[in-house]
Amino acid sequence: MEYSKKARELFKSGYNCAQSVLGAFSDITGLSLQKSVALASSFGGGMGGQRDYCGAVTGAFLVVGAILGDYSPLDNEAKTKHYQLIRQIADKFKAEFSSCICRELLTNLPKKLESNPLPRTEEYYKVRPCVLFVEYAASIVEELLNLQ
16 A cells, blocks of 8 residues: 555544654554554644644654664764755655645634644544645655655
8 A cells, every 4th residue: 555545544544644644654664553653643733733843744754764764873974864855855845835834734724723633523624634734745755765
């Protein structure tokens, strides 16, 4: 199964955006789905409902860290390559959606943004574009890590 579809399924089953992206890659990160969703649980809603950095993008960063982040803290070349990849993810996401900031991505919602999670109803999915963000963030990771 392609990772973007798995991320979509996880989001539609109730996981937050960061959990959905990291969890979708659990087969290659070395993390179980349970550990993945636990690690990413704080990043939904733009960092715990603060509507800051998009959880889908943060989830993509976590995937890259889990797969490629095991290098010496003194290896500046590896760290530089890693940071470049993280910036590529953010740049690709921004090119598609104009921002990586949750509150900016959700400006067209009909109601004021809530800090606390809302129940996942059909109405929720009709007005929130988050599932698109989750799919796209996962597809960026697929592309940049040649997982397609």
